[in-house]
Amino acid sequence: TMAEFTGGDVYQAKFDPKAYLEYFTLVAKGSMEEEYLALVLEHFCKTFTSGQVRGKILIDIGSGPTIYQLLSACEAFGDITVSDYLDQNIQEIEKWLKNEPGAFNWTPVVKYVCELEGNRYEKEAKLRKTIKQLLKCDVHQGNPVDPVTLSLADCVISSECLESACRDHESYRAALRNMSSLLKHGGHLVLAGVLQTTFYMVGPHRFSSLFLTEEFLREAISSTGFAILEFNIRNTGNGPISRPLSGIRQTRPVYLP
Numbered sequence: 001t002m003a004e005f006t007g008g009d010v011y012q013a014k015f016d017p018k019a020y021l022e023y024f025t026l027v028a029k030g031s032m033e034e035e036y037l038a039l040v041l042e043h044f045c046k047t048f049t050s051g052q053v054r055g056k057i058l059i060d061i062g063s064g065p066t067i068y069q070l071l072s073a074c075e076a077f078g079d080i081t082v083s084d085y086l087d088q089n090i091q092e093i094e095k096w097l098k099n100e101p102g103a104f105n106w107t108p109v110v111k112y113v114c115e116l117e118g119n120r121y122e123k124e125a126k127l128r129k130t131i132k133q134l135l136k137c138d139v140h141q142g143n144p145v146d147p148v149t150l151s152l153a154d155c156v157i158s159s160e161c162l163e164s165a166c167r168d169h170e171s172y173r174a175a176l177r178n179m180s181s182l183l184k185h186g187g188h189l190v191l192a193g194v195l196q197t198t199f200y201m202v203g204p205h206r207f208s209s210l211f212l213t214e215e216f217l218r219e220a221i222s223s224t225g226f227a228i229l230e231f232n233i234r235n236t237g238n239g240p241i242s243r244p245l246s247g248i249r250q251t252r253p254v255y256l257p
Helices: 008-014 017-024 032-049 087-097 107-117 123-130 169-180 214-223
Strands: 057-060 079-084 131-136 153-159 183-194 199-202 205-208 226-236 243-253
Touching (some): 008 205, 017 087, 032 183, 079 087, 079 123, 087 131, 123 131, 153 169, 169 214, 214 226
Parallel strands (some): 079 131, 153 183
Antiparallel strands (some): 183 243, 226 243
């Protein structure tokens, strides 16, 4: 219900990046979190090493305090902009970018991606060089990175952002339109997230998640002006906690609204 929606002010006050990052310490094998992480890393690897999704500029909307979603993307794009709504998430990425003490250790995740790609080199150094800007963003604004005006991107990526930021289907559609305004005609939108869930926990705090179905997503993405090139869904977890996860929804605009 609307009363349960977690607004931006609550996120600013209660979202703890360090507690969130605990999920990325590659928890016990077979756990739902690890299964999800492995799934999205494999799909990002496939998407960005296939040669079909590449170019100069990539914008990541709602990066959170994480960089896992960009580890394969830096092989296909030379200019990456990272963005998030929360100051504390931006500060966490900044710490990693500057290699400061206390920055999150992404080494196990990086090694996993390097094995997937068959690469054995300094991927973190490459990603640090490729990230050119770190910006505040708000998907509810016509230009999500206002007051900055960015060059139109070849690719916009967003992982587990819109379902957290949007109160209802109408605001989800509007956010998709706002994100699409950052893309060149013919550019790619790559999305990943969780289906059919209403909340998630970070430390002791509960945050709302918009209940999404495949049918709604297909319709919303298509009506925003994208041709869906690929749509992957995988069920993860065991027993009653099982829930469908969407992998990569890789789409290309037929036109920009």
